[in-house]
Amino acid sequence: MEVWLLTLTLLLYLLSTASFIVGLLSARPVVRTVAPSCLLAACLCHAGAIAVRSLTVGYFAVTEVYEALSFFACLTAGIGLLVQWRLPVSILGAIVSPIGFILTLGVYVFYAQARALPPTLQSAWLPIHVTAAFLGYAVFVVACSASLVYLVQEKHLKQKKASSFLRRLPSLETLDHLNYRSLAWGFLLLTLGLLSGAVWAEYAWGHFWIWEPRLILSVVTWILYALLLHYRSAGWRGRRAATLTIVCFAVLVVSFVGVQFFPGRHGGQFG
């Protein structure tokens, strides 16, 4: 059942990717209503797969590498869908759909049978900590995507190459606004993730802080985003803000993925 749902999810992400791309290239408005529906279907199907897994194992299924990957993919696609529903940025659908597709492919690679949850992870803090942190990451994906599109649009405007494709991209103002908003939300969620992690650690291990690479890098990332947000509100805009958002996101990815190779209590699994 779970694998079946995941396969369907994968197909829906693929369909959604294709329809978003066609929607961007074609002048017909019909396609533009089809694509978000595909993405919505993919998200629901994906959430269904996660729910089935959670019910099977009896806890919130986000501790295995593949489970974390799956949860993150679903959140990213969901946030992307939400944003492109509220703002005229259908390009975002064309970015999060393939991300969802690739991450779900990764889910197949890392797929593992259910195992008993280690005692330290058996806590009500698990869903809070993981959901806050992952939601934050997903929102940062949106911030980074908006920045990438901003840089493309800005470059073409500066070089005076107007094409019909670029006219369908969101305006610079929309993208910059989206960048700011998602940075603020992402930072809030990241902070919640760190705080809930600290509280949980205090309960589980007796200290809210331990010196391990995963945690240090998380705090470094948090500080970087704090600085970026600070400068943004002080008036950094446009290209500079977009570039730094991408840099911060790169650091985030490194701390998220790279740290898996270090030993530590967080190591060996995502989350």
Next chain:
Amino acid sequence: MASLVQPVSSLMVVGLNHHTTPVELREQLAFNDGALDASLPRLVDTETIREGAILSTCNRVEVVAHTPNLDAANEKIRVFLAEEQRVSLPRFAPYLYTYINQEAVSHLFRVASSLDSLVVGEPQILGQVKDAYNASSALGTLGTVLHRCFHKSFSVAKRVRTETGIAAKAVSVSAAAVDLACTIFDHLEDKTAMVIGVGEMGEQAVRHLRGRGVGTIMVTNRTFRRAVELARTCNGTVVPFDQLDKHLHLTDVVIGSAGSPHYVLHSGMVEEALEERKRSPMFLIDLGVPRNFDPRLNNLDNVFLYDIDDLEQVVEDHKGERQVEAVKAEAIVAEEVKKFWRWFINQEVTPTIVALREQAELIRAREVEKALAGLVDLSPQAKESIDALTRSLTNKLLHPPLAYLKQRHHNDATRDAEYAQETASPHVIRQIFGLDIHEE
């Protein structure tokens, strides 16, 4: 076309347009609203021109007519134009074009779809065609054929508009500038534009911006009085020229159209303004020749500078893309002309077929009645077989002409022109069988 193969009635367009005719002549021949109302009823009568409409814009003067007699109608339209507009016929006759039947329909559809416009894809023409239709409709000079023909032209235009990208691109410098503003800014309602100088291009750009909803407009000029004049026409406020730099940070769009030998905007000024407006993007449109703004301003972050050459390049690119879309549009027009023509021929041929059948039946019934009146002692079976005999006779006799008419209909509908040339029209059938005689 030989008169023998003409259908019972024809459609035609006689007119001239910007492609061939100098503007002075077009001006003289153009009908203004009042003149149209007075003239149009004189064009239409029952014999030569059953239905008529006049499309008169600054780029074209065209008469659309539904007529039973092409040559007479052609002549009448020419004389009509000459007399109504008091221009001697030989002066404008060489510029006139005449489109007949499918070509006439195709022409009207192309005009409405803006494929025949000076700027292909410009949106005004459809409104003008609709106005022409409404005016003629109100004057009662339209019948079934032209009503349908015009309505079709509107739906064709709509199809072309939605199914091709023909009108998606701005093709004037000021429209292109406003389009670019929309790729920088989310919406223009809360934006402020400042125009420096009172050049004509700047005025046009301001009007475009106003049309797209720009919130505030400021005008500044070395001569204060002329700034006031422009501000009044575009509902803007005037900023004294020496206070330009004090207002710069308030403006999101700056249009330069001053006739100044030096740059009006420098990096220093703009950088200060940017600092003050927290690096909110600024769109600088330099329409001046020589240029008003320092070209190096484009190197500043969050500043986008387009000069007149850049904008003209954008317009050129758009025009090229429109040509590609126009090919798709032509295919749509051709398809719709075919459909319309099928309807037209059908409504032409059907009455002839019906009349032929009715007349035959009338004669047959009358003759049978006459014959039976003299044969009183015939058995009912014999009477019935006489009746059946006459029926079969008329049917056999009528079969070739009816088949011929239907065949002709088919050929015309498929635009098999060569074959259609060899066939006679319903008109000829009507004459041969005397269908129109007993109506008198």
